Amino acid sequence: MKFSQGRCGFGVANNLLWLASILKVLLVKAKAEISLLEIFSLEVESTTRNFLGNRVCAVAGLDRRNDLWYDHEKREEHSKPVQMASGAGDWSSSPIDDYETLISTTDVELLKRAWRNEKASPEILPFQDALVKRAKEQIQLMEETVDEFEESGHDPLIVSLYQMDLDRAQFLLRSYLRVRLQKIEKFMFCIWKNDTYRDRLSEEEKSFIESCIRVIEKHLDETVLSKLPENYRDILKQSAISEEDDMVPEPQLDTFVVANCKRATRPLYLDSNRQSAVFDNRDDYFQMVPGDLCIIRYKPFREELINGNIDLV
């Protein structure tokens, strides 16, 4: 165990105590009314963690971000250069900036961003796997630290401050997972049959959605569908003559969201007939530059969101 390295300075060989606290955490979590997912995903794994892991992971996460960035650029080369005509090259920053922002950003900040985006976007976004894992580890470590502080008779003021910090991080993580679960419950059939959406789920969410679909299907079948005429028994189709699944709720991608621009977006051609924006109607292309706050239709900007050029607020 590398706890001795931890900056909170707690003892090295508290194996037993540590196990006990994990058990306690498990127990409390199981008792509290929490989603299936959280129980599934409570991992008790490596024993070597320290606070520095945070920064290391942030840098490790950087490579992935860069890959994404390069992918994006490559794709851009293949696509029509028409869109690039106005102000090419201007619309994004270098990977160096990414690095700068990443090392100066804490996981809480990243989690907050993920939470806001997830809350505001109509469709399900890619699961922030590494981030959630890091956040969980840090929260668990902080829980242990706070317990230790309480036992060792630390200044109650300090303990309560640490507890507040912990509560804030926990709230963000829980709310993030719950917002996703809400979306999954709402659009489960749509997500399940669409590969892109399905790949955005974590393993736990996948098993959740499977059992959820099973239960709903069984329930609807038993209560209603089996009593309907034969042609109307499908759970996804209105009747047997429907060619496609026309009873599957899909996310409404034409909803409007409020977005804050972090890196300049590609100039986007929005619609042909109506282009006038109230505050800004210069030309047919619409481009967001850093610092811009806009109300936008979600659909044309979904890639910009996933690429991290804009944040929803």
Place this chain on the structure above:
Amino acid sequence: MAGQSDPHVSLFSAEEVEFIAEDEMVEIVPNMTIERLNFISGDFGPFLPLTVNQVPLWLAVALKKRGKCAIRPPHWMSVENLTKVLEEERDSQGAFQALPFHYVEISRLLFDHAREDIPDIYLVRSLIEDIRDVRLHKVETSLEKFSGTSAVKIPNLSAMEVNIIRPFVGRALQAFYKHDNPEKIPDIDRVSSGQSRVANSEPPRRPLRR
């Protein structure tokens, strides 16, 4: 359920907007020594009496509640600056003046918890209220001129103002868009009735026109 707001009323509840604002940094002057705090959200301190420290607002408020520090009001909260902003806000009809994104929440928290740290608190408070009213009025009048589009720039609008107009503007724009492109959006009524049948926790969505 960890403070989950009902997503159908408004995307973010007022509490959630305040939660976000509590991460903004403010300056405090502690009156006691506190060792360095290694939080998940970052490292702060060490705090020494009478030295200025940058901390997030929630920490400042927590320390202030226990009487361990004085909060320095941010520069934009000075009477001179606010008077200037209010004048410019009244003069320019279309545009909004630059204020911190969370100015409403920050000033509210400081008024509630750090009254004695703000010089001329009554003046400052009424100035901020006036600014807020002028801006909200401006938002309302510009909404009257609204037309269908896919993107609207709203420079300098604050978090609270965005949150207030979001449900209305979002639906209005969606309705505009729907009427402009009748073929693109499936009939909302049909979708929502299908939805209320499959996911029965969902109340049928109100049709956009009304």
